[in-house]
Amino acid sequence: MTGILVLEQALNGLQFGLMLFLLAAGLTLVFGIMDMINLAHGSLYMVGAYLIATCAAASGSFWIGLAAGIAATAVIGVLLEVTVLRRLYQRDHLSQVLGTFAILLMANEAVRMVWGSQPVPLNPPASLAGPVELLPGFSYPAYRLFIIGVGLAVALLLYLLVTRTRVGMQVRAGASNREMALAMGANVRGLFTALFALGAALCAVAGGMLGPLLAVQVGMGESILILAFVVIVIGGIGSIRGALLGALLVGVVDTAGRTLVPMLFGRLMGPEAASSAGPAVASILIYVLMAAVLFWKPKGLFPTH
């Protein structure tokens, strides 16, 4: 029985970690290469989830909704970059934080105006709604397996894109030394816009995947953005590899912590005290992890600079 518990929790951690990776990948590239702190990244995740839910409801198909929503979010990302964010690259971090925080607030209110303040329903496709028997006596939700598959596929594609293509080379060059990449003639403007579109599309993928498990609602971007920042700080800013490792670490530690800490506390103290202290300690575990990583590796696990 414990073997199955560990396996199931590992899968849950993997699933959560891969979704965090989708968000963190875009964030870390923008932060690392453009040297831009984008607090509105979570808003793209929210807008993506809303667009997918709306398109899915309108077309009656989760898949059409997913494709249309991702494309639309990428377009919104490009528009945002070209009209507003481009002007913030040369500014200091404080201006960027203020500017993108304003976008975040406006996005929340805009979504509230368009879709209302109640959550919008988004269901997984019927074919994935049930369980799949992985081992005799152990079934796992098909939808979560699907999310793991999507996450792994995206991670692989990103890896190939960054390590095997010309664009990827420029991205890596930009991450390690922006001025030098500029001097060597990389088309930085085009690259930035493309990166931003990619980041927005990844946000929408995460929004569409997590929407049915969580809730498509105003403010959904903020809570997950904090985790995405934890991930990129752990992984090392600008590093895709770091983002993947950081995301998996955070996903597994968070999921395992929610199981193990209350169990441990239950052994040490009475159930009443454990029930209040356990969840509280479990929820700070990833921040303890971040502090520990920063203590020994102040630039994260895979520093790019």
Added chain:
Amino acid sequence: MSKPPAPLRLAVVATAALCLAATAQAADKVKIGLLSTLSGPGAGLGVDIRDAFQLAVKQNGGKLGGLPAELIVADDQQSPDAAKQTADRMVKRDKVDFMTGIVFSNVMLAVGQPVFQSKTFYISANAGPSQLAGAQCNPYFFSASYQNDNQHEAAGQTAQDKGARKVALLAPNYPAGKDALAGFKRYFKGEVALEMYTPLSQLDYGAELSKMRASGADAVYIFLPGGLGVNFIKQFVGTGLSKDMTLYGPGFSADEDVIRAVGEPMLGMFNTSQWAHDLDNAANKRFVADFQKEYGRLPTLYASQGYDAARLIDAAVRDVKGNLADKQGLRRALKAAKFDSVRGPFRFGPNQFPIQDYYLRVITKDSQGRITNRTVAPIFKNHGDAYASECKMPA
């Protein structure tokens, strides 16, 4: 100091006299602050309370107790801090006569003291935390809903009667979650294999579901209101646990809002409530029919509580003949609860919490093919709460 000129003195005296006169006379309107959760995963609950309250006012021709009713609606964002600020504004600036609407007990406990200190009556249309039923009971707090433990006590009795042996419990980590599981355990005598509390903001129950599987329980009891319950039940069915474990819930986790979102997988689920839309009494028939006509959906138990809160205020204001300044008289009138509750017999205990019946409901398809609740049988008759003895209510 020289005396003010005569006309001014006269004016002051006249104003003072008018003020005194006003206290003995009927107010010209009754102001109600409806502070509820209208955004986020708990929004459906607050919306139903608001809609039903407004329906009751509308049925009365826009009046409560013969006075024109002015309803001030605000969203508490399910945040105790935001709620406290808004409640402060309602009490001090808007000078409301009654407050109602709060869904979540942590919000209720934050708002309670400032509202009571201003001598504003709070009529709860949902939250009934044990603190306010016991040691912190207050003359200005009336629960038109239940005490938090109650539905769960009935559910514990149900699980016991249906022969559950080993049960896994799950509730959010906030005052009502603690009350819920305390209530369940008060009447369930079997083994509790697992007792879990999750943050009120948590919507993914993957980790909890795997612990439930590992615990070897044959029954699961959840108290997860609104969107939380919707997510849990979908994920519970998704993991395939529904084949091995029987799911029990309070009415909160199996009401029309959850059924609308989850659908078929909920068929056969037993749950408990002090109200059901098929209860056979005249007030309830009118309420359910009018609510459906007005809003095009079946009411939830939250709606029934919002409706009763409005009608309790209506009865009390009528009984004091609109003299809202007479707080003692108003309190006596509220305590008497002279209205026909949609849940049938209803009266207040010494701590101003209800003494009422609790029913077992099951989710089935009705004659029109709708998936909805059907009342099976009463579980408790004239049931009060476990905290009344701790309450030293001032006379």
